[in-house]
Amino acid sequence: MEKKKIIEDLQQKFPDSMLSATEQFGDDIVLIRKEALLDIIDFLKGDHYAFTMLLDLTCVDYLGEAERYEMVYHLFSLANKIRLRLKVRLTERNLRIDSLTPIFKNANWLEREAFDMFGVSFVGHPYLRRLFMYEGFEGHPLRKDYPLRKQQPKIPLRN
C-alpha cells in the first residue's frame, strides 16, 4: 500500500481538519483538528486502511506555548503493516477531547492514564478515574508545572 496515499486520502476527505502532515523515521505524522478526531479515526479504522490497532495514546506538555498540550495517537495497521501518528493540540483553557473508547476498547485505560498524569478530560469516557495515583492525590504529576520533588504521602512519614 502506498503511504503517500493515506495523506492524500485524508486531505481529500477531511480538507478542513488537516493542519499539517510530516514524516519522521518513515512514518507519517498528521496534525488534525480535535473536532474531527473521531471521524478521522473511524475512517482510518475502516476496511480500506484497516488501522485496527491503537498502539498507544499519550499526551505531551509544551509549557509556554499557546496550545499547551498535544495528544498523540499511535495507530498500526496489521493488514498493511504501516504506522500512523495522529496529533491534536489542546489549549489549557479547554482541555477536553472526545474519548476513543467507542472505537478502541483499549483506549479506556490509556485515557485514564493521560487523565491521571496530565488532567485531560475525555468526553464520553465511561469511567474517567485516576489509574496510577491514589485517591486524594492533588494535581497531575507529569505536567511541567508540577513541582519536581513534590510528594504527597498517603501515610504520615516517620522523620
Next chain:
Amino acid sequence: MRGKKGPFNGSVDCSTEKMSKDIRKGGFITTTFNSLLGWGRKFSLFQYPFITACCGMEYMSVACAHYDLDRFGMGWTRFTPRQADMLLVVGTITHKEAPVLRTVYEQMTEPKWVVAFGACAVSGGIYDNYAVVQGIDRIIPVDVYIPGCPPRPETILNALIKLQEKIQKEGHDWKWKRKK
C-alpha cells in the same frame, strides 16, 4: 573454650569441635540466657521477601543454590508476615504502596528485623520524584541497609551476617519481645 562466658558470647564462630570435645570429657557450658536467645534467633531467621522490583532477581540468586542463604540459617522463606522474623524490602516502594508495607511490618510478630535491600529501598535510588518514598526508613524502622543497584550477592551475604552479629549482641526478652 574461649573466655569464661562460653561459646555464646557474641562470636559467630562457635568452635563446635572444641565444644564437643569438652562435653565428652564431662565438661559443661556456661552462658547467659540472653546470648543463648540471641544465638538461637540469629540462626533461625525466617524471612519474608517483600519484592517489588528488579532487585528481586538478585534476591533469587542469593536465596537459591548459587549463593545459598540456607548456609547461614536463614533459608526458610515464609509467605505470611505472621510467621517471619526478618522482612526483606527488595525494590522500589512508592507512596501508593507505603500503607501496604507498613501493614506487613505491623503484622510481623516480635522479635522482628528489617533489611533495606538495594538503593531504592535505602534512599529511593534514582527515583527522586513525586511517586517514590525516599527510603523505607521513612515508613518503618530499618536494621541493615544494603547499598547497590542492584547489590552483589556477596554484599547481601555480608549484610545478613552483620545482621546476625547485631542480633547476637542485642538485648533479648524471653517473652518474645525485643528490648528497646
